[in-house]
Amino acid sequence: MTMDNIQQGSDPVFERLLAARREEVVALQQKQAKQLADLESRGQAKLASLKESLPQELRNQLEQQETKGEADAAQETDAAVAEVSEAAPAESTSVQAIFGNVTSAAAVGWLTPYYGTVHGSDGTVYWQGYNPGNIDASCFANGSGSGLFGTGAGSFTVYVDWWFSFTAPQNRNYSHTIQVPFNGFYIVRADDGWFDSKEARVNISLTSRGYQYNYKPAVTNNVLSVGNDNINVNDRFDGWRTMYYSDLLGADRAYLLVTAALYVYARGGGSTAQLNFADGSANYLGVPWVYVD
Numbered sequence: 001m002t003m004d005n006i007q008q009g010s011d012p013v014f015e016r017l018l019a020a021r022r023e024e025v026v027a028l029q030q031k032q033a034k035q036l037a038d039l040e041s042r043g044q045a046k047l048a049s050l051k052e053s054l055p056q057e058l059r060n061q062l063e064q065q066e067t068k069g070e071a072d073a074a075q076e077t078d079a080a081v082a083e084v085s086e087a088a089p090a091e092s093t094s095v096q097a098i099f100g101n102v103t104s105a106a107a108v109g110w111l112t113p114y115y116g117t118v119h120g121s122d123g124t125v126y127w128q129g130y131n132p133g134n135i136d137a138s139c140f141a142n143g144s145g146s147g148l149f150g151t152g153a154g155s156f157t158v159y160v161d162w163w164f165s166f167t168a169p170q171n172r173n174y175s176h177t178i179q180v181p182f183n184g185f186y187i188v189r190a191d192d193g194w195f196d197s198k199e200a201r202v203n204i205s206l207t208s209r210g211y212q213y214n215y216k217p218a219v220t221n222n223v224l225s226v227g228n229d230n231i232n233v234n235d236r237f238d239g240w241r242t243m244y245y246s247d248l249l250g251a252d253r254a255y256l257l258v259t260a261a262l263y264v265y266a267r268g269g270g271s272t273a274q275l276n277f278a279d280g281s282a283n284y285l286g287v288p289w290v291y292v293d
Contacts, residue, residue, distance in 0.1 A: 014165065017211060017255060018115070025119045025159055032121055036155060043149035050148070062146060062195055108169070108292035113162040113258075121157040135160060135285045136278035139264050143190070147197040147268025155265040158275075164256040164290050168212075168249040175293050176245040178208055178258055181286030182223075184277035185236045191270055192229035198268030201227020202275050204237070204260060208245040211255040216247040227265070227273070237275075258288060 051059050116132030119125055120139070127135065137158050145152030168174060182204075190200040204224040210216035223241045226233060245256070264273035277285045 043151035046149040111290045115163040117161040119159040138276040138278040140274040141264040141266040143266040143268040143271035153267040158262040160260040177291040180288040187234040187274040200266040200271045200273040203263040210247040
């Protein structure tokens with residue numbers, strides 16, 4: 001396996017890339033928070049207008065719907081977490097056993113991450129450091145109220161960044177086979193009914209973007225998307241997910257950023273969405289590998 005060994009603090013280009021990426025994620029976080037706040041504000045105004053137009057009996061029923069089922073849903077979620085987190089997957093075999101160990105003479109070879117960062121959409125950096133190993137990452141969202149007009153919605157995103165670096169031996173196009181191991185579970189629950197609007201969903205996407213002198217085009221693949229207005233699903237999400245990336249490089253140092261974006265959304269009382277790669281020793285995001293050829 002061929003991997004570059006870069007000493008911490010010895011790469012000013014990477015330091016600039018890391019700072020620019022943090023600014024980018026903060027901007028994404030602020031945009032998401034603003035969109036959610038604007039939707040809630042407009043929705044609450046519409047909901048207040050609706051209540052004023054209703055007869056008292058219907059208004060009472062609507063207000064009862066806004067708090068119905070939240071306590072029961074919390075208990076059900078706790079039970080689901082206990083059940084699905086214990087259903088641990090079998091241990092993964094070695095990378096060579098899964099992907100082979102054939103390296104062409106012109107290939108750079110297998111790479112492991114140089115640096116990692118776990119960002120939360122509340123502005124928090126949960127972890128960052130060189131030579132990342134297994135990473136614990138999770139997020140959840142709970143809805144509230146009736147969910148009408150988009151009110152009572154909660155959402156959260158965790159961005160897990162892995163940076164790779166290598167020296168391209170010659171001027172040519174390089175292909176990257178990216179393998180990311182997942183060991184975790186998800187819970188998605190919403191019970192949409194009369195006079196409310198409830199929904200829950202989870203989504204995981206992988207994005208790859210190269211850099212050499214400037215950023216290369218990004219490629220994004222969705223690897224998990226589960227959600228609906230009437231749904232009650234809890235299941236494991238395990239195994240390696242693969243994506244491919246290609247860029248034109250000169251004979252110089254190059255960088256590759258691989259990001260797993262974990263997104264959860266829930267709207268309306270009792271609705272919940274959770275992605276969990278943290279609870280228990282069997283649940284984590286493993287160390288990704290990239291084969292550069």
